[in-house]
Amino acid sequence: MTQLAFALLCATAAISLRAGIDLFAAGAGPFALGYPAVLVATLFARWPAGMLCGALSLAHTWYFMLPPIHSWLLKRPEDLPRLAVLTFAYLILILIADLFRRAVRRAAAERDREIAERDLFLEEFDHRVTNNFALVAALLDLQRRRSASEETAAALGSALARVQSIARAHRHLYRGNAGPGDVDMASYLSELCTALSDALFLQGAIVLECASDHVTLPRDRAVSIGLIVNELVTNAAKHAFTGRDSGRISVRFATAPRGWTLSVADDGRGTSPELLTQGRAGGLGQRLTESFARQAGGTLRAESGPDGTRVTVELAG
Incomplete structure (x- = not known):
């Protein structure tokens, strides 16, 4: 029924267009409009629709276009060979269009099969990468717990936080509404800040706040931004509230006129301009932060x- 309806629709469209042309050029190209009608019917509704559309177009041309008009008789002897050639041309057109349609369907099926195989491979790859991240994190955490040196334990803890930040960005590649290879920054930063708050024991008096616009960024940029947040929040938690039991750290990622802005601020004791440019105690964290920003x-x-420290990263769109 669908094929029949579509064939009638194509034939009706060709006949209506023919009637419109006859108002300005009566009898011009009597067979021309049948070809696109048969082609469209075959491509979209298979060869039976093309055959029906061709038969209707042929009957219309015979009865309404060839003299004597409104008669099945043929006045000119050359009209019968013309109708025979037209019928043969329609059949060839239907054959070619149906073969093309089948080839396209086979190509689409092959593409769907390849996509399914790729998705299966990506799922397996994601599973293996996730396991590798978990293994590295577990080894770092185990070594940190066994370390007798507080300095070594702190360095291993920082490395562990960086690995976990990258792992979270990787997990966001395979979930949510972001496109392939993109990360939803709102959910990513929210999860990252929650993990940082737990890892740094920011409970009660010291609060870590996180707010982000719903922005999707490529994985590499998201990872770099996450590592910047990791370094700045860790740095603020360690140094901003010395001698204090309360404080606030805020992380904000927002859309700007020329891109995006990331800011990490605290209401701690502040620091000198020299330490801001060289890093607190000239440490590795500041150099890593600048590298991640680049x-x-x-x-x-x-x-x-005196009211605290704010670090802002301007990101070009």
Whole structure:
């Protein structure tokens, strides 16, 4: 029934267009409009629809276009061979269109099969990478717990936090509404801040707040931004509230006119301009933060005073 309806629709469209042309050029190209009608009917509704559309177009041309009009008789002897050639041309067109349609369907089926195989491979790859991240994190955590040196344990803890930040970005590649290879920054940063709050024991008096616009970024930029947040929040938790039992750290990722802005601020005791440019105690964290900012395609700016410290990263769109 669908094929019949579509064939009638194509034939009706061709006949209506023929009637419109006859108002300005009566009898011009009597067979021309049948070809596209038969082609469309065959491509979209298979060869039976093409055959029916061709038969209707042929009957219309015979009865309404060839003299004597409104008669099945043929006045000119050359009209019968013309109708025979037209019928043969329709059959060839239907054959070619149906073969093309089948080839396209086979190609689409092959593409779907390859996509299914690729998705299965990606799932397996994701599973293996996730396991590898978990293994590395477990080894770092085990070594950190066994370390007798507080300095070594702190360094291993920082390395563990960096690995976990990358692992979270990887997990966000395979879930949510972001496209392939993209990370939803709102959910990613929210999960990252929750993990940092737990890992740094920011409970009760010291609060870590996180807010982000719903933005999707490529994986590499998201990982770099996550590592920046990891370094800055860890740095603030360790140094901003010395001698205090309370405080607030806020992380904000927002859309800007020329891209995005990441800011990490605290209301701690502040620090000197020299330490802001060289890193607190000239440590590795500051150099890593600047390196991650360059990888993310951003520029880093720091401000500090008695009311706290704010580090802003301007990211170009």
